[in-house]
Amino acid sequence: MNPNDKHSKLVKIYCYVCEKFEEGLWFECERFSNNKEPKLSDEEILAIYLYVMYYQEYFKIKQIHRFAMDYLLDWFPNLGTYQAFNNRLNRLSGVLDKLSGAIIKEFHPQDCSKSQSLLDSMPIITCSGKRAGKVAREITDKGYCSTKSMYYYGMKLHALGFRRQGKMPYPEEIMFTPASVNDLSLFKEQWSTMENRIFIGDKIYNNKEFFEGIEDHYNSHMLTPVKGVKGMPQSLKNFDRAANDLYSRAVSKVRQPIESLFNWLIEKSDIQDAHRARSTKGLTVHAYGRLAAAFITLIF
Secondary structure, rough: OOHHHHHHOOOHHHHHHHHHOOOOHHHHOOEEEEEEEOOOOOHHHHHHHHHHHHHHOOOOHHHHHHHHHHHHHOOOOOOOOOHHHHHHHHHOHHHHHHHHHHHHHHHOOOOOOEEEEEEEEEEEEEEOOOOOOOOOOOOOOOEOOOOOOOEEEEEEEEEEEOOOOOOOOOEEEEEEEEEOHHHHHHHHHOOOOOOOOOOEEHHHHOOOOHHHHHHHHOOOOEEEEHHHOOOHHHHHHHHHHHHHHHHHHHHHHHOOHHOOOOHHHHHOOOOOOOOOOOOOOHHHHHHHHHHHHHHHHHHH
């Protein structure tokens, strides 16, 4: 990439962050001390963080700071030490939450289906299940990932995405919960009252009685692969097998793109690996910061 092009994108990221601060983000990090106007502004901190993470694909805070010291010091002469940079970034955990949400909502593609939504979740891992998780216990606990067949400590990213024909779904809403939170329980609490919607999920959302009520009250439907019934005679399973397999493959094919969305997030931000987080604020910065870094591409 041409250096001038890189610099123009750094400026554009910085201007976008400043614009969001003027719209109200500054409320999330307002200071009431004598040091309420530091030499290195919060906007500059976030611009450095997002720019280096996306364009250089450096995901460790120490790597981001080192790159800024080596190549961006002319732009940010008051950068300071790594410890100060890290502490300042942790103070902006609430800002990153709002900023990532703003980026996702603002650059909403026009080809999103408003009537069909894909559902799934993926783990944000702070340590393996073989160890006792000690980081950010307020927002983490132990969970099981069936895709990876592993227990882990950490959080879970839940995504509700608009379906896009032939493309990755676009997030309508993304939520983080402790790892033990069941996908269906989260759906019941957050998304079950959406009207005139076809939801497409995996077998964990299979609850016929509940979704019959959703259909009656909100005219919404849940499509999932067929889940086997415990105790059903083998003869009955064989009788329905062909139709059930065909239906399950069709649902799985429609649902598969949301897994591509997760793979894209991991590739762009390494969001799944959170074992370097050492505090609740640090884990929050990891989750929402990397989400913002992945979707910052939409600005361009």
